[in-house]
Amino acid sequence: MWGRGTYLVPAAACALLCACGRAGFDRLIGDAAPAVDAPAPTSRDRTQGLESNDAGGDAAPVPDAAPAADADPAPDAAVALPCQVDRQWQADFSSDPTQQDLDGDGLGDWVIRGGSPFPTAELQAGLWRSASGLALDTYPKLNFTAPTHVMVRMRHTGTPSSPVKASGFEGAVFWINVDYASDGLQALYASVVRTTDTTQVVRVFGKTTNSNTVQILGPRDVGADFVQLELTVDPAADTVSAVVDGTSLGSTTLPRQTPLNNDDRFATLIAPSTQGEFDEVRVIHCQP
Numbered sequence: 001m002w003g004r005g006t007y008l009v010p011a012a013a014c015a016l017l018c019a020c021g022r023a024g025f026d027r028l029i030g031d032a033a034p035a036v037d038a039p040a041p042t043s044r045d046r047t048q049g050l051e052s053n054d055a056g057g058d059a060a061p062v063p064d065a066a067p068a069a070d071a072d073p074a075p076d077a078a079v080a081l082p083c084q085v086d087r088q089w090q091a092d093f094s095s096d097p098t099q100q101d102l103d104g105d106g107l108g109d110w111v112i113r114g115g116s117p118f119p120t121a122e123l124q125a126g127l128w129r130s131a132s133g134l135a136l137d138t139y140p141k142l143n144f145t146a147p148t149h150v151m152v153r154m155r156h157t158g159t160p161s162s163p164v165k166a167s168g169f170e171g172a173v174f175w176i177n178v179d180y181a182s183d184g185l186q187a188l189y190a191s192v193v194r195t196t197d198t199t200q201v202v203r204v205f206g207k208t209t210n211s212n213t214v215q216i217l218g219p220r221d222v223g224a225d226f227v228q229l230e231l232t233v234d235p236a237a238d239t240v241s242a243v244v245d246g247t248s249l250g251s252t253t254l255p256r257q258t259p260l261n262n263d264d265r266f267a268t269l270i271a272p273s274t275q276g277e278f279d280e281v282r283v284i285h286c287q288p
């Protein structure tokens with residue numbers, strides 16, 4: 001599915017940016033992103049637009065999961081791009097993602113919701129070991145109306161959840177609102193939730209209203225290590241497909257929900273209540 005063109009993983013892209021400069025970077029990652037008239041991030045509640053009822057914080061996490069060494073691919077690895085890129089975001093957590101400007105638009109590629117600084121103490125060995133419940137959002141904002149491809153490597157290291165929440169808003173979560181418009185949007189999120197010391201479950205969700213969540217793909221039971229999740233969403237066709245560690249989780253219809261009356265036009269990483277770890281993320285918004 002990652003078909004056309006080539007794309008360098010973040011570490012390599014950064015090295016090349018430093019080594020060969022702007023023109024070389026543009027050539028390597030595809031077309032430059034369009035200029036965006038973007039205001040500074042506004043102060044908002046960090047859980048706004050997410051599962052607000054679930055964001056209050058559960059019991060203190062139990063850090064008994066042995067952290068794995070960073071599993072980043074070799075820095076010279078290249079993967080194919082899935083489409084002609086309109087805009088893309090990536091982070092490998094080798095450094096503060098809010099200080100990155102890999103697309104060279106003069107804006108930080110990521111922001112912590114609410115405007116607080118990124119918790120750099122949570123960056124360890126190329127991982128974001130999130131324990132503070134902060135939401136990391138793509139920036140600048142975008143309606144995500146074109147086909148969008150996501151790859152995220154994450155796992156849940158907090159207290160096992162049993163039973164798991166029907167909402168799925170726990171553990172390590174990737175969330176994106178696509179086809180954002182005044183008459184509604186399509187929320188799409190996936191979570192990896194620890195179920196025992198040695199197991200996790202992967203599920204994908206949509207919403208029909210802000211309070212009605214629908215599990216649309218999964219569950220898939222996996223081990224305790226990092227899970228590589230790929231999502232491909234086509235907002236015009238209302239379809240989404242998922243791949244977990246290289247194996248299809250299927251394709252289905254992505255529901256549309258009523259307006260949120262907010263401005264949550266971004267993709268987000270968050271560990272809502274207990275510890276979650278993020279190794280790498282890419283979000284590619286294709287040209288229409």
Ligand SMILES: [Ca+2]
Nearest residue numbers: 101107108109
């Ligand atoms: Ca940028």
Ligand SMILES: [Ca+2]
Nearest residue numbers: 092126127279
């Ligand atoms: Ca990493």
